[in-house]
Amino acid sequence: EKRYYTPSMKIAYSDNEAKVEALPSGRFKVTAEIEYDHPLIKRQRLEIIIDEEVFKKEIAPAKTYCFDYEIEQLEAIGLAKGGSLKNAIVIGEKGIHNKEMMTFEDEFVRHKILDLMGDLYLIGRPVKADITSFCGGHTSNTALAKLFAKDIEMTGGGVVPEYPMELDLEGVKSAIPHRPPFLFVDSVTITEEAKAAVGRRLILPDEWFFKGHFPERPVLPGVLITEALAQTACVLLLSKPDWKGKLPFFMGINNVKFRRPVNPGDELILKVEIIRPRMRGGKAAGQAYVGDALVCECEFSFSLVDKE
Template identity: 35%
Template sequence: MDSHQHTISTPQSMSGRGLFHGVPVNLTFLPAPANHGIVFRRTDLNNAEIPVSVEHVTKRVRRTAIKVGEASVDTIEHCMSAVAAHAIDNLIIELDGPEVPAMDGSSLPFYETLLKAGIAKQDTPRRRLVVKTPVVIREDDAMVAALPSPDPGMQVVYELDYTGVSKVIGRQLKTFDLDDPEADYAKEIAPSRTFSLEAEAMAAQKAGLFPHLTVDTALVIGDDGPLGTNEFRFDDEPVRHKMLDLIGDLYLLGAPIQGRIVAYKSGHPMNHRLVRELIKQHEAARLKDLAHHHSVLDVRRLFRMMPHRYPMLLVDRVVEIVGDQRAVGVKNVTINEPFFQGHYPNTPIMPGVLVVEAMAQLSGVLIGQSLEQVGKLPVLLSLDRVKLRKPVTPGDQLMLIAEAVKIRSRIAHMHCRAYVAEELAAEAQVKFMMVDDEAE
């Protein structure tokens, strides 16, 4: 696996109709700087940007879609599969419609367009997610799992079982190593097309979907095989396409995987769940490691940076600061906390408002790293999307994370989370108004 990040060398464009709604759309791939990530840009919506991340996945049937605010992009999985196969880390994908063009229903047109654009190596090291412990997602008889592997890349095993549903498809099994230099994604996986059984296709068109498609332009499988003039490109084309989708969905991680992926009858929602669990595992392991590191800021230095004092100082130490973008802090919760005397005497639970306050205090430390905020005091302005997911009790260690969404001269907007071990205890969007610090 290459240890450097990659983007493309030159812009390249393609046009087509969206798979589900048939809306014409123009798409352009553009280079992006290191650590930018993959971002879709809706040029028809004032250049609204939607980063490719599982946190932006929105519910859709039989496809992967992402949404930020009112801007969304549907059916990104075929494009993202080609991006993953090229090991591209940083890319802007402009389009002037709500859905990625379907082209022929495979990822090959995207793969070839990116190949034409040229892959450019960047100096920045590439991040990757190493599967340390097994993660298994089950739903009825379907399953998808990520397992540790000593090999450097991602190996995928997919079993598709249409026994009793379609004798043409039946049971199919495919293995593929995405990072094996001898494996050929362009020949083995990319040409496989999205497919539908005849009954499913007819019901979908009655519901107003796929209005522009016919049995000659889409792979529709009847009792005896593909309908119309279509033929299978591979004897096992359906399972290859399911693998194509899985590779695209897993790139919602924002980084390549080192591990072995095993799937049985898995679809997009289960793939998304696996990504979320992998992120949760990775974040928990990273926070556990950080908790044992030396402090960047201990409580004595925090006294010099923050106006809070006992009993309202709710950050014990800061273990990581990344510029003015991200901070990680620790709050050790003990039975000696004064609020436990009344909340509640027989069942001590840290008040949720104080968990939020701890996150807000860490945000203040991060805001203070910005040169624009020298001599300023962040005063809480608003709280949005506050969710308290787990009680915090004596003996817990709260790992606090504050990430900057936007920091300006008058307003700061932060995304905050608090974890206990591997579990998310709380999260919130916090906004501050910057006022002059009279102590300066």
């Protein structure tokens, strides 16, 4: 499971030339701006939300760059040993020496974002934050990374899991206290933290309740469909570290409708959404499907209490 760092609060760094700040967020968004006293660059600005596909298409292809007057200085101190006109954009006073190498019109600010991402990865995990960088470079980037590391040390990590989060049967059992024969969820996909999830439960022909409901015409009891929806909501909430280990209690159920029978061999698709969250409970809406057919819908309230 990939895990992300997000700042616990606003974190900022500035010096005489650069300013960079990060705000907590559930995404990775960068607003970067660069400004040079040079007619070919002047000012470039890009605001972009970055995921894996956006990174591959919009950021990764942006090549490094330098001014031609810097090359001799870089070589003199042992840098840019692998640099050439084939892998770096070189800017002269009157033009770009190898403009055919450019992928984007605003390639320079995109490469600054690439530098930022690489430097921040020094903390050892990807970041979810809204980051603003003005005239940033490696110095300000690594300074921000050090502040992130200090935030991790002070707060215990500020780590958020990646969503959607897939939980198999063992993951379900680690989240909720229910056990067979009263465990009615095989797996859960949490699509949004503490907000929405989809559970699954295959109804086997030899389930214990079919012995009495009904011997000659086995049908899944409707009350167990609502229980399966409630257990899916429990997994959604109790997988959150703040609530781990709590005991969930049904407090009420409303607007229950059963649309069609559920038979042996059917797989229940259990969709739940928290519609009224509370500190120690809340209200959820649930819908159960077999294939595309709605079989049950309801709203239920619940309470989360300490085990002792």
